[in-house]
Amino acid sequence: MLNVDEKIVGVLGATSMVGESLLPLLTQAGRQVRAYSRQVVNKSCENVVWRQLPPASSDSKPGLPISLLGGSKTVASAASGFSMDAPENIKYWLCVAPIWVLPEYLNFLEHHNARRIVVLSSTSRFTKTDSPDPEERIAAHRLADAEERIRVWAVSCGVEWVILRPTLIYGRGRDKNISEMARFICRFGFFPIFGPALGLRQPVHVADVAAACISALQTPGATNRDYNISGGETLTYKQMVCRTFAVLGRRPRLVKVPIGVFRFALACLRMLPRYQKWSVAMAERMNKDLVFNHEEATRDLGFKPRPLVLTAADVPSR
Structure with missing residues (x-):
């Protein structure tokens, strides 16, 4: 039986495509969700409390733990641009927003006493490193850099972390693929x-990505690890x-x-x-083949992705 603190899960990027799939799965699992978005969200969902995520200030120092800012909540607040009044104790977090924005909110997570975090990255950090397009190379670098900064922060703060790197995500008619x-x-x-x-592809359904996030959050053996998660079919x-x-x-x-x-x-x-x-x-x-093995995710997280069987719900309505 989970105690009150263990039931609460914070979700960053809750209005994203993956976030929309995550929320019902979390509530079905008996979790109390704190859904954060940069936008104001006026939705009424059982066991989901929506909150607007404050923007990080331009002078923030992302990735620096409060302890390195002098151990003061006031100093951390000034450095990160967040209001530090009466924080709720939220030990468990899922970040399905673009990973490169997360370093701007690490002080925010620490202030809420984060103890475990699952972060969504992308296999693009590998596939676009040698792209002829400079913008794609920059994107790959941003992914790799954000992953490293999150690891460094987590180690310094004693926070357990899991990084998931999906391949080409599809579903809900909202993907870019x-x-x-x-x-x-x-x-x-x-x-x-x-x-x-x-060129070979392994499209992974957004619902399978969401399920992998939840499994990673609640699997103690999957700690301080990164996993590639690909679809159940190669075509x-x-x-x-x-x-x-x-x-x-x-x-x-x-x-x-x-x-x-x-x-x-x-x-x-x-x-x-x-x-x-x-x-x-x-x-x-x-x-070009963009293929990644997900055996480790299957072994540790019970990850069993579906093959590519498209339905009307997976594409935009006409």
């Missing part, structure tokens, strides 16, 4: 590919696109585009806000 494919197909009636598009990029056509009720229409034409078309597409982050590097990766 299969859902974006579906939007493109619905808008233009085809999907462009570069070369044979035979080619081309097959993934074809399944997206299928769930939309459309016959696959894939158009092979030479890289030169792709560059020109991309320059035009990026004039539209939705496609501003598309890059040539994304096209080149269509023929």
